[in-house]
Amino acid sequence: xxxxxxxxxxxxxxxxxxxxxxxxxxxxxxxxxxxxxxxxxxxxxxxxxxxxxxxxxxxxxxxxxxxxxxxxxxxxxxxxxxxxxxxxxxxxxxxxxxxxxxxxxxxxxxxxxxxxxxxxxxxxxxxxxxxxxxxxxxxxxxxxxxxxxxxxxxxxxxxxxxxxxxxxxxxxxxxxxxxxxxxxxxxxxxxxxxxxxxxxxxxxxxxxxxxxxxxxxxxxxxxxxxxxxxxxxxxxxxxxxxxxxxxxxxxxxxxxxxxxxxxxxxxxxxxxxxxxxxxxxxx
Amino acid sequence: xxxxxxxxxxxxxxxxxxxxxxxxxxxxxxxxxxxxxxxxxxxxxxxxxxxxxxxxxxxxxxxxxxxxxxxxxxxxxxxxxxxxxxxxxxxxxxxxxxxxxxxxxxxxxxxxxxxxxxxxxxxxxxxxxxxxxxxxxxxxxxxxxxxxxxxxxxxxxxxxxxxxxxxxxxxxxxxxxxxxxxxxxxxxxxxxxxxxxxxxxxxxxxxxxxxxxxxxxxxxxxxxxxxxxxxxxxxxxxxxxxxxxxxxxxxxxxxxxxxx
Ligand SMILES: Nc1ncnc2c1ncn2[C@@H]1O[C@H](COP(=O)(O)OP(=O)(O)OP(=O)(O)O)[C@@H](O)[C@H]1O
Ligand SMILES: [Mg+2]
Numbered sequence: 001x002x003x004x005x006x007x008x009x010x011x012x013x014x015x016x017x018x019x020x021x022x023x024x025x026x027x028x029x030x031x032x033x034x035x036x037x038x039x040x041x042x043x044x045x046x047x048x049x050x051x052x053x054x055x056x057x058x059x060x061x062x063x064x065x066x067x068x069x070x071x072x073x074x075x076x077x078x079x080x081x082x083x084x085x086x087x088x089x090x091x092x093x094x095x096x097x098x099x100x101x102x103x104x105x106x107x108x109x110x111x112x113x114x115x116x117x118x119x120x121x122x123x124x125x126x127x128x129x130x131x132x133x134x135x136x137x138x139x140x141x142x143x144x145x146x147x148x149x150x151x152x153x154x155x156x157x158x159x160x161x162x163x164x165x166x167x168x169x170x171x172x173x174x175x176x177x178x179x180x181x182x183x184x185x186x187x188x189x190x191x192x193x194x195x196x197x198x199x200x201x202x203x204x205x206x207x208x209x210x211x212x213x214x215x216x217x218x219x220x221x222x223x224x225x226x227x228x229x230x231x232x233x234x235x236x237x238x239x240x241x242x243x244x245x246x247x248x249x250x251x252x253x254x255x256x257x258x259x260x261x262x263x264x265x266x267x268x269x270x271x272x273x274x275x276x277x278x279x280x281x282x283x
Numbered sequence: 284x285x286x287x288x289x290x291x292x293x294x295x296x297x298x299x300x301x302x303x304x305x306x307x308x309x310x311x312x313x314x315x316x317x318x319x320x321x322x323x324x325x326x327x328x329x330x331x332x333x334x335x336x337x338x339x340x341x342x343x344x345x346x347x348x349x350x351x352x353x354x355x356x357x358x359x360x361x362x363x364x365x366x367x368x369x370x371x372x373x374x375x376x377x378x379x380x381x382x383x384x385x386x387x388x389x390x391x392x393x394x395x396x397x398x399x400x401x402x403x404x405x406x407x408x409x410x411x412x413x414x415x416x417x418x419x420x421x422x423x424x425x426x427x428x429x430x431x432x433x434x435x436x437x438x439x440x441x442x443x444x445x446x447x448x449x450x451x452x453x454x455x456x457x458x459x460x461x462x463x464x465x466x467x468x469x470x471x472x473x474x475x476x477x478x479x480x481x482x483x484x485x486x487x488x489x490x491x492x493x494x495x496x497x498x499x500x501x502x503x504x505x506x507x508x509x510x511x512x513x514x515x516x517x518x519x520x521x522x523x524x525x526x527x528x529x530x531x532x533x534x535x536x537x538x539x540x541x542x543x
Contacts, residue, residue: 176368179337183361184383184434194382198373279372279416 054245063249080234088219088230089257091147095154096208096215103159103211104204107166108196117167124163132157133221140226150222150230157218158211165207169200202276205269212265216258231257284470285311285334285438290343291495292329303329304340305495311438316464316471318481320532321491327474328364330496331442334472335361347438360436364443366424370415376402377411380430387435401433402426404466405459421452425459432463439464441473445480454512457484461510478532482524483510490531500531 038056045055054062067081074082110117136153143149173196181195197204223232231254238246270277292304303326311317321327333340336355347356360383363369370379380398389397402408405425415423424444431439441460445453457480464471475481481488485504492499504524506515515521 174368176363176365177371179332179335180361180363180369180371182337182355183335183359184430185355185357185386186383187385190382190385194374195371198371201373275373275414279414282416 051244054248058245059248059252062245063252066246066249067253084229084231084234085253087147088223088232091150091154091222091230092215092219092261095151095219096158096212098151099155099159099211099215100162100208102155103162103207104166107163107204108170108192108200110163111167111170111200112196128160132218136222136225145226146228150219150227153222154215154218158214161210161214162204162207165203165210166200169203170196173199202273205273209262209265209269212261213258216254216261220254284313284315284348285472286344286346286349287330287334288344288346290330290333290340290345292326292333292338292340292342294329302495304333304343305497306343307491307496307498309489309498309501311470311472314468314470315486316460316473316484317487317489318485319472319474319489319491320476320478320481320528321496322493322532323476325491325493326496327476327491328442330491331361331440331472331474335359335440356438358437360431360434360439362424362427362431362439362441362444364446366427366444366447367415367420369427370423370430372414372416374414375411376407376413376415376418376426379415379426380411380433383430383434397433398429401429404432404463405429421448421456424448424456428456428459428463432467435467437470439469439471441471443475444473446476453480458510458512460484461508465508478525478528479516482506482521482528483512483515488524488528490528492532492534499534502527502531 042055042057045053045058067078067085068076070076070078070081077085110120132153135156136149139149139152139156143152177195177199181191186195219230220232220235223230224236227233231250235247235250235254238244238250287307287309290304290307291302293300293302295301307330309317309319319327319330329338332338334345336352339353345352347358370376371382374382377395377398380401381394384394384397387394387397399408399411402411405428407422407425407429410418410422410426415426418426428444444460445456448456460471460473461484463469473481473484475484482504488502488504489498490500490502491497502524506518506520506524
C-alpha cells in the first residue's frame, strides 16, 4: 500500500516538472519569432518611411521619453503616465471584480435553483444579446461621463462569461458529491463554500479569464468616448495631436498590460486549481 | 432500528415509467449487520437511496426507531458504490473525513483528532495530508469507510462497497467492516451482488429479485465469530448457506438453456 502511494506521488511530481520543462522550452521555441518580427518591422518601417508606421525603436524611445523618464520618487513614471495608467488599470480591475462578485453570486443562485433560473434565464438571454458598446449612450445618460459610466460598461460587458460559466459549474455538481453532502447533513454554508464553489471553480476560473481579456477591450472602448484620462483616451489624444509614435506607444502599453494581466491570472489559477489539474493527470 | 414497510418506487411517468421497487418489507435490528443481495440492476441502489432520503419513494414507509422519516435521517452514514466520486478531490483525505463532523460539535482540533483516529482505524494514518486522487482505489474506499466511522452513525448504509477493488483488497475491506462493526456495535445495512460476501459478512441475508425488486427470501447466518476468510468459507454451514442464497437469487424458475 505504501509503495502505491509513493509511486503515485512521485509520478505526479515527475509529470509536473516535465510539464514545466516542456512549457519553458515551448515558450523559448515560440519566442524566436518575436525578434525576427521586430527586426522585419524595423527594416520595413525605415524603408517605407511613413509617419503612420514609425519603426519600433522610435516607438520605444518615445515611450521612454513620454512615460518612463520621470523622477525616482514616482517609480520613474512621468506625470502623463501617472495621470493615465493607474486610472485605467483601476477601473479595469474594479469593473472586473464587481462583475466577478455579482456574476459568481448570481450564477450560484441560478445554478442551484431551478425555479429562480426559470424566471430569470429568459431575461438574461435578452440582456446578453445586446453588445455592450451599444449601451454606452444609455450609461452616459444614466451615470454622466466619467468613471461610473466606464465601470458600468466594463461590468456589463464582462459579467456574461462569468455568469454563464458559474451557472454551468454550479448546476453540474457531481451527483455523488451532492448526495454525500446531503447524507452527512452538511449545512448551507458548508455546502456553498466547501462543495459547490470548489466544484464549480474550474468553470468559474475559465469564465473569469475570458472576462479579464474582455475587460481590457471594454476599458479601452469606454475611454474612447468622452473620457479625460486612461489608456484609451491617450491613444485618441495622441492621434489627435499627430503624435503617431505616441499613439503606437499607447497601444504597445495596452498589449503589455493585457499580457501581464493574463499571466498573473494564470499564475493564480494554477495555484488555486492545482488539485484539479493534478487529479485529472492521475485519472 | 430500521423498518422498511411496503416500499415501492417507480422512475418516470407514463409509458416510459419503470417500476424499480415493488413493495419491499425488511427490518434491521439494533446492532445487526444485514446484507441485501440481488442481481445487477434489480433496484438495490434505489432501495438504499430511498432509505437515505435521497429519493422520495412513490409508496411505502421508512421508520427509524419507530419514527417515520421522510427526509435524510440525521444519524446516518453512507458508503457509496462509486467511491472515486464520493470523496471530494479538492480536499485532503483528512479534511474529507473531518468535514461532516462539524455537525457533531467540538472545535477544529477535536474534529481533526477524530478524523485522524478514524484513519488510523482503517490503516491510513499516514495518508491524512494526501489528496484522494493520490490513493489507490482500495485506499479511497477505506477513506470513505473512515469518514463514515468518524461520523459515528447509528445506522451505516453501504452500497456494494467493494464492487470494484481487487480480490485481496476486497477481503481486507470485508474484515475491516467486521472489525469496526464489532468495535462500535454499529447497525449496518450492506448491499452487494456477491453471494459469498453476503454470507461471510451478514448476521442475516435478504435476497431480492428483479423487476420490480421484491424480497424473495431471508436467511439467518449462524456462523461463528470471529470470521476468517479461509476457515469460515470452508465450513459446511457456509457452503450450505451459500447454496441456499444462490438458489433464492436464481429464483424458482432457473435458467435452463437445454429446455425446448
Ligand atoms: N434515475 C433513474 N431513472 C430511471 N431509471 C432508473 C434510475 N436509476 C435507476 N433506474 C433503473 O432502476 C433499476 C434499478 O436500478 P438500481 O441502480 O437501483 O440497481 P442496482 O441493483 O443498484 O444495480 P447495480 O447492482 O448495477 O448497482 C434499473 O433498471 C435502472 O435502469
Ligand atoms: Mg447499485
